[in-house]
Amino acid sequence: MLTQDERNRIRAEAAHYDHPQAACVEALKIVQEHHRWVSDEHLKEIAALLDMSPEALDSVATFYNLIFRKPVGENVILLCDSVSCWIMGYEGIRAHLKEHLGVELGETTSDGKFTLLPMACLGTCDRGPAMMVGNELYRNLDNDKVDEILARYRHPSGA
Amino acid sequence: MAYPYVHEREVRMISRNFGDPAARTLDGYRERGGYRGLERAFEIGPAAVIDEVKASGLRGRGGAGFPTGLKWSFMPKAGVKPHYLLCNADESEPGTFKDRELIRWDPHQLIEGCLIAAYAMGSRHAYIYLRGEFFEASQVMARAVEEAYERGFAGRRILGSENDIEVTVHVGAGAYICGEETGLMNSLEGRRGEPRVKPPFPAAVGVYSMPTTINNVETLAAVPHIVEHGGEWYRQWGTDKSPGTKLFCVSGHVEKPGNYELPLGFPMMELIEDVCGGVAEGRSLKSVIPGGSSVPLMDVEDCRECTLCYEGVEAAGSMLGCASVIVMDDRTNIVREVRRMVQFYAHESCGQCTPCREGTPWMTQVLRRIEAGRGTESDLDTLLDMSAQMTGTTICVLSDSAAAPVVSSIEKFRDEYLALIHGGERVEVA
Secondary structure, eight states: OOOHHHHHHHHHHHTTSSSGGGGHHHHHHHHHHHHSSOOHHHHHHHHHHTTOOHHHHHHHHTTSTTOOSSOOOSEEEEEEOSHHHHHTTHHHHHHHHHHHHTOOTTOBOTTSSEEEEEESOOSOGGGOSOEEETTEEEOSOOHHHHHHHHHHHHSTTOO | OOSSOOOTTOOOSTTTTTTOGGGGSHHHHHHTTTTHHHHHHHHHOHHHHHHHHHHHTOBOTTTTOOBHHHHHHTSOOSSSSOOEEEEEEOOOSTTOOSHHHHHHHOHHHHHHHHHHHHHHTTOSEEEEEEOTTOHHHHHHHHHHHHHHHHTTSSBSSGGGSSOOBEEEEEEOOSOGGGGSHHHHHHHHTTSOOOOOOSSSOTTTSOGGGSOEEEEEHHHHHHHHHHHHHOHHHHTTSBOSSSBSEEEEEEEESOSSOEEEEEETTEEHHHIIIIISOOSOTTOOEEEEESSSTTSOOEEHHHHHTOEESHHHHHHTTSOOTTOEEEEEETTOOHHHHHHHHHHHHHHHOOSOSHHHHHHHHHHHHHHHHHHTTOOOHHHHHHHHHHHHHHSSOSSSSHHHHHHHHHHHHHHHOHHHHHHHHHHSSOOOOO
């Protein structure tokens, strides 16, 4: 079940547009904020709120890279895998991340902390290789920097 | 100010506030001369605004280079139907990183550009469509819009005038194709971001089937300056066919990558060598992609005489696109980079058109085979044949974009393909 707060926020978003469907991607993101991904049950509830069929909403949800229809870890890592990052050493960073986390691209670590996903150009090509962890952008990556960043997410207290 | 790198040959007009966080607030922007273009627009009226933009010769900065003033004049006269202005801030062309900077350093410049454009075209609603990955930029933008509303620069009776213009920030959720203008319109309506068949063109049938104009962030950022100082003033920079200044996003193998605002027509080798410090000591230049990953690759010969304006890059066999200059030195494995670009298009293809949906993964497969040393010379013919069938045969140009680096790289760097095919190793090009 969606919370009352989620419902209110979705309705408020829909009010910005002439047609409620225009708010559907934002609605999916609101639900992801707390649940990290969008389950079938949530999908149906959102669709009902926005006057859409669940099928229509699912076709939208599956179109976009940042809407997850399967469970993801606590932190989603989006590793930029476009041309400028490749030129600047993407493959080494990818290998390091895979080894460090013990997962392949598209997988979640066994402790549920991280999901590693390749992502289309993040638009920070002058400072590649780059990745996002959650909403934070990290640039000019090297292996040490990656370790340091991941440690911060493992131990958020800053220990 | 040391915004990552600055250079004395830059003409910093739309990038003048880069690296200056105080310019992000409405007061900071006003102190730096902001919103004077909007005031002048209200004085001279919509028709005169369009005339100034036409006179400036400003061309769309999103890649196509279509004359902005002309595009605006396609909009029907304001009447019963609502008109929409969309700002395309879905920057996702690989190699491009200018719009993010325009938004995060100078959000009010963009709001001012949107307001002037909306006013000129009789639109009472401007949507700024930002890509989902631009989290920080979308927060900066949302704050600036809120401030503009609070201070009477957006919403009802702007600056005490009779003009009402709503400004809404809409954030996407990750899909390259939403940068295509009709894909963006579908996405804004809450649909899959699939491009629409044209015609009808957006000026006739756009968002919600209403007249719509879509402009890139950088185009709209230039508008306040043009309207404040006049179209002729803007023409003091650039060439006759490509007036004004342009942000050049330089990435890859140069010492000082970054955004540089230069007059159009700037020589490419001077950009790479003087402004960006050239390739690293001991390395040599191999190839440049001048306009983002969907334009043809250039070799060193092409670069030598090339001037960076729409007609100059075209004469050198490529396209200026959004001026995203990707520099590759002699360490670069061209076949691998081309495969990487094609793979990107395969992932981002929306799947509506067969040549694109089937062609992009197939090309990726053939390129991978060559890369792994298992290719044959006939694979090159297959790639060229596929490219021909993927160009000009689909609803949008994503498919053409995937073909461009393939065709140009086979043309310019055939030796590298042959070396992989015959020796399983690449050759170093001197």
